[in-house]
Amino acid sequence: MTEGLRARGTERQVTALAIGLAAGFVGLTLASLLLPDTARLGAWLPLHLLLAGAATTAIAGVMPFFSAAVSGAPPAPAAIRLLAVAAVAGGALVIAAGRLLSPPLTGADPPLAGLGGLVYLVGLIAVATATLLPLRSALGPRRFVMGTIYGVAILNAVIGAALGTLLLLGWSEIAGGWAALKPAHAWLNVFGFVSLAIAGSLLHLLPTVAGARISRTRSSIVCFAAVASGPLVAAIGFAITSQPLAVLGAAVLVVGALALAIHGANVLRARATWTTDPDWHRFATRSLVAGIGWFVVGTVIAATSVVAGWSTHEAWRLAPLVAPIGIGWVGQVLVGAWSHLLPAVGPGSPERHAGQRRALGLGGTVRLALVNGGVAAMVVAGFVPELGVLFAVGLVGAALAGVAAVALIGRALLLPDPRVPGSVFGASGGLLA
Numbered sequence: 001m002t003e004g005l006r007a008r009g010t011e012r013q014v015t016a017l018a019i020g021l022a023a024g025f026v027g028l029t030l031a032s033l034l035l036p037d038t039a040r041l042g043a044w045l046p047l048h049l050l051l052a053g054a055a056t057t058a059i060a061g062v063m064p065f066f067s068a069a070v071s072g073a074p075p076a077p078a079a080i081r082l083l084a085v086a087a088v089a090g091g092a093l094v095i096a097a098g099r100l101l102s103p104p105l106t107g108a109d110p111p112l113a114g115l116g117g118l119v120y121l122v123g124l125i126a127v128a129t130a131t132l133l134p135l136r137s138a139l140g141p142r143r144f145v146m147g148t149i150y151g152v153a154i155l156n157a158v159i160g161a162a163l164g165t166l167l168l169l170g171w172s173e174i175a176g177g178w179a180a181l182k183p184a185h186a187w188l189n190v191f192g193f194v195s196l197a198i199a200g201s202l203l204h205l206l207p208t209v210a211g212a213r214i215s216r217t218r219s220s221i222v223c224f225a226a227v228a229s230g231p232l233v234a235a236i237g238f239a240i241t242s243q244p245l246a247v248l249g250a251a252v253l254v255v256g257a258l259a260l261a262i263h264g265a266n267v268l269r270a271r272a273t274w275t276t277d278p279d280w281h282r283f284a285t286r287s288l289v290a291g292i293g294w295f296v297v298g299t300v301i302a303a304t305s306v307v308a309g310w311s312t313h314e315a316w317r318l319a320p321l322v323a324p325i326g327i328g329w330v331g332q333v334l335v336g337a338w339s340h341l342l343p344a345v346g347p348g349s350p351e352r353h354a355g356q357r358r359a360l361g362l363g364g365t366v367r368l369a370l371v372n373g374g375v376a377a378m379v380v381a382g383f384v385p386e387l388g389v390l391f392a393v394g395l396v397g398a399a400l401a402g403v404a405a406v407a408l409i410g411r412a413l414l415l416p417d418p419r420v421p422g423s424v425f426g427a428s429g430g431l432l433a
Helices: 002-032 044-071 078-101 112-132 142-168 172-176 178-210 218-239 243-269 278-308 319-345 350-360 364-383 385-413
Strands: none
Touching (some): 002 078, 002 319, 044 112, 044 142, 044 319, 078 112, 178 243, 218 243, 278 319, 278 364, 319 350, 319 364, 319 385, 364 385
């Protein structure tokens, strides 16, 4: 019993560490936007800092936690969970540094970015181990559902990351076919991994945040099946230059996003009425729901591009997806999930958690207006190039919301525990004590 409680406490500390590192990546993403376009390699640096850095680091810490919590199984050993978080975060940083130091994809010696990709792959394998290991002793249908959702997501990530790593290492066969493999790499990572991991987690996280019952519904089953299969089918279509297959995969993905929206609407209808910490509850719930809305918008834009842009090589452009998918979906859902998880499952006493809830709920309505209004402005400006000023205004609004989120998450992470003076990251004062 004591050993189990100790393992659970360590797991919460690893989760808090992952959230802290992911928030740091969000800060780096915002800072990268201040660089000239050529210095940040267009949209490459901010997108990779946000997706490969912030999103994947958060997933590396939270996915194993959800796997153990939802299945009721003991967590994986702390060393594996720490390796997953450290290798993913470290690999993403090295990839970014290597690309900035040597922008041309020539496989130059030493291939720093390629080595970072190898470390990143090690991290993904550790994430898979830490996530799937607890499910071996789980009981009931959740074992299969959780294992399949997270297993498919990580498999997509490994394939997508392996393609990018081989390119960074100078593999000539990959470099020669990169025109077809690049969109496959993007779809596997953005939709097949990050979006599937988030959507799969929301099937039980959103009811938890909203105070509704966690149940398996027709919409949740359709969501999982479609988001799990659509990106892989589309990626295969891109890789073999088959537009019908790519369109099919994109259409299936849109169906999955719509099913997730229906699931979210059902959860909202059954949600509880909270009597304490209303600002914190509202911010977390509305962030997740708004994020789902932008997921629908982003998948429709992506699918439309596949249909209309095939002959002009515009079918795989990620630039139109930066606002709805990168900020509105991934960024907003991550912030909402972190805001719920830190006080709900993080280390520390009830008094510390109460202080974190107050901090993370500050200015929630304003922050939601800034980020969602900003994303809407950027999406509109993306379709009307003459409205460049609107895009800039939207970006500033979303960036302000991001800065506030990083600051408040940092404040919550470093909030001392009233029961243990001078403590940080939990009641013991040490990260893994």
